[in-house]
Amino acid sequence: MDEWKPNPAIKPHKKRSWYLAWKYKLMNQRALRKLCQTGAVLFLLVTVIVNIKLILDTRRAAYEEEEESAQDYDDEMLNVEVLRHPVSNKKVLDVEVYSSRSKVYVAVDGTTVLEDEAREQGRGIHVIVLNQATGHVMAKRVFDTYSPHEDEAMVLFLNMVARGRILIFTIKDEGSFHLKDTAKNVLKSLGSQVAPFLSWRDMWTFVGKKGGEVYGEKHAKSPALSTWGDPVLLKTEVHLTSVEDAECHWPDTELNRRRKRFCSKVEGYGSVCSCKDPTPIEFNPDPLKDNKVFDVPVAVIAGNRPNYLYRMLRSLLSAQGVNPQMITVFIDGYYEEPMDVVELFGLSGIQHTPISIKNARVSQHYKASLTATFNLFPDAKFAVVLEEDLDISVDFFSFLSQSIHLLEEDESLYCISAWNDQGYEHTAEDPSLLYRVETMPGLGWVLRKSLYKDELEPKWPTPEKLWDWDMWMRMPEQRKGRECIIPDISRSYHFGIVGLNMNGYFHEAYFKKHKFNTVPNVQLKNVESLRKDAYETEIHRLLGEAEVLDHSKNPCEDSFVPDTEGRVYVMFIRMEQEADFTTWTQLAKCLHIWDLDVRGNHKGLWRLFRKKNHFLVVGVPASPYSSKKPSSVTPIYMEPPAKEEGAVAVPAVAAAEQT
């Protein structure tokens, strides 16, 4: 204010303060006052405008910043809004169940949850489990109770279902032939009045709550052996309960959160969902000392057999030296339940869009899984390949850890397999013994990356070729004379009864009595002698010490082998050239071992156990070991049976037929 110049026309009032003088002047000088007022108004207006502009600017800048910061990083893909099922507060479900010779269906509140009218499959009792609070389908099973033992599986399944769940039953085609009393009683205990009297080709539907009320049952008797009962359609209502009643109250841990997610979605896994005492889902088996396969990826090849997968993964995760991080489960198809099982165990799973049909589909799934495995673990030199219908021995990884260096170093090896095709209860004895065989057993095996990447992957059968991948791998063009290492006692057990090439009869004949190692930490014997040349020395040593059996006796008879233990015996059979397996096949048949094709041979030599004695079979003269045959011995020749008996694979075909 120093610059203020008083108007020279006015004399200053000296006795007043400077401010008052100024005020006085303002009040007295109208023009000046007006000027000042206008100035102030202008100033204020400008302030307001500047302020508004500033606010707008800041806002725009901030907005641009946001826009900019994100636009480069927007996901290009349009996120499709996930359609959520409207949470219905409905308390009643309408259920429709249909049973007939060629078609079954189940509809819940108008939504079809089961429909099966395919020819030549889906025979037996279909069971559906619904969540009593939400009405969601928790399990869908079909038990072919026309065939043996399927009723046992059904009883097992029904026992595992938690109390309170809603059960729906319907029969397609035939479901009573092998439905034994135990199973009938279980159905009766669920409230069925008809079940105990179910008979040949009857049609039947039933809806009830486990341990509770019955919502409806319908039955149509078959009038004659050659005809089916009339189709039945059951329409009924089911009352829902509250969600709290349908859940367990486990302590809130990461594991239990997984468990809860699993148990609210699916049924039929027994004690894993038990409220009181749930079975663990983490196993923490002992680590292996000096584990050479800790970093080897494990590919589990799976289809839509979630219960098998569950059993398989339990045994795999309990095996000593397992590394869950290296396990990937490959599911052929977009099935939810197998994925739920995988997530329950905290493993990673990958789904594969099915390509082609039948064997070709399996084979394409194998290819995709193997390629993906080596992509996901680019450092890996090997991959362990497992299937969902195998039990894994407790010393599976220990067995591989002790032998895997051979696969790395010995070029003449094709694979290491945990499975001995000829290792049955009565023909396998020594858990520490390994063999070299010219066949590729599969069923739990190790694949070398270089073999896959350089040889197999580029010429893998294309989708239009309906080949079995394993048969293809066994072809001489692929195998090129290389061999696999197998244990005497298998480290895997094939428990699958349902499958593409599998059914109850077949399983019982060829897989059920297979020996499976349950001893932990087996120290393998003489692993170095499995190398190409060392193995020949070993065989010669073995043949040198072997006692020649009495070739005048019938080799099928038990008395052919003396009642001793721990001895080595040799017998000679006729084998005109390399591909002449006539006698071997007959011998295999009467010994009740694998006879559908030739397995487990090494240069015309088979090694197995009989009565706890090592038992060698040499094919003369094709085998190079024929020279060990004393000149006095005539190789045994066994006649193949007449033609009509020759078709050994008949049961497989017969069981697949409709009744």
Added chain:
Amino acid sequence: MQKINKNAVLALLSLTSLVFLLFQLYYYKFYLSQKNGAVFSKVRGSQSGQDSTRWHVVRKFLGLLSSHNIPVYLIDPLILGLVDKDFEQIRSSPDGPSPECKYFCAPRDFTTFALLDKTWKHEVGLFRTAEKMGFQWLKIINKDPRLDGMDDLSGIEIPLHYIFKLASHAIHLVVFYERSGNYLWHGPLRLKQHMDRKFVPFRKLHFGRYPGAYEKPELLLVSIDDLKVQIPKNPSSFLEEMSHSRFLECRYREARAFFQLYPDDASLDAVEFRKKAKSLLHLAALTLNNLGVKFWLSSGTCLGWYRQCNVIPHSKDVDLGVFIRDYKADIIPAFQKAGLPLKHKFGKVEDSLELSFQGEDDVKLDIFFFYEEDDHIWNGGTQAKSGKKFKYLFPKFTLCWTEFVELKVHVPCETLQYVEANYGPDWKVPVKTWDWKSSPSNVQYNGVWPVDEWDDVIQIY
């Protein structure tokens, strides 16, 4: 009356002004708190409190990870740049207390760390602890590129980036994956629709605009500003690698569509040729990488990558491009040493150089040298019997990484222009008969070599 009115107006205006001023102040404050100081960090960066916040956040983050046994390493370009300047000193005194906070207090919005996917188990516990410590976190997931090339496999989505935010500082954790070809890959950062776009100023992130490919780094444990942290053993070469790490994924979907139209040749010959071409390419890559010569997939090999993600079985050779400025005289002896004898050499370093090496069983390795001009790049060709010269013109391009037959290799980033220049707009249609003198759409006649130079510029072995 008039006087009172004017005073009232004056008072009213003053009041309005005051209200505006207050509002402005409030808005300013609100804005600041919302953006966490990121926008105005330059203003506030000078405050020492802010400096130590960054250090504290980094310290807390490192503590969090080490408590879960998760090894990470520092890849922040800003800090690594600072570290690189004093690298000798830092390396020689791994435990010495530092007098001032020189690196982790430097003004910035983020600190970037790298995590190798296979070194941790995706425990949920980490995030719970992080939340307890006050961190807010964001996870960016996307498709697994290692399964992208496969027919219809749908894996789980994998985490590509994590951002941990505490107070005004954020940690960007980039997840690196090992891929076939012995290299590390990190994914692009793409926000899904429901994600919080304002979580951090994403634009300022150093990683994530594009996917990137890196060599596996050797690490060094150092103490920086009293924090123990792993850094790349050679920060300057890491920063150099980072500056052109951009990675292009092969166009698997288009390749599948191509094979729908033109089914793949699965004959034994094709399988054999692909196998040989692959091993030849691996050998060539090894040799050139050892020499430090940068190369890229060119001509038919590049087309094969771009169109079908594989070697074209009827192409019969492997083609590579090299900038003439990267030419080294040791190339020929190095290939000879690797078992690939020189087959022919056309042109000279100053003009139209081209080398051919004889691989196993008639598979040939061609190396074309590229000459850069102001507005285009070209390479030359020579017809042996006539001495005619040809010139192939390409628009300017930069180099990106990609994965091809289990190998990390360069391709032109602007691949489409490159392929179109060479093969014309119909490059999508397979052609079995190809004449290198007339078929390419970018070929130009370039005169004839003087006869007295022929011995030098046309060498055939």
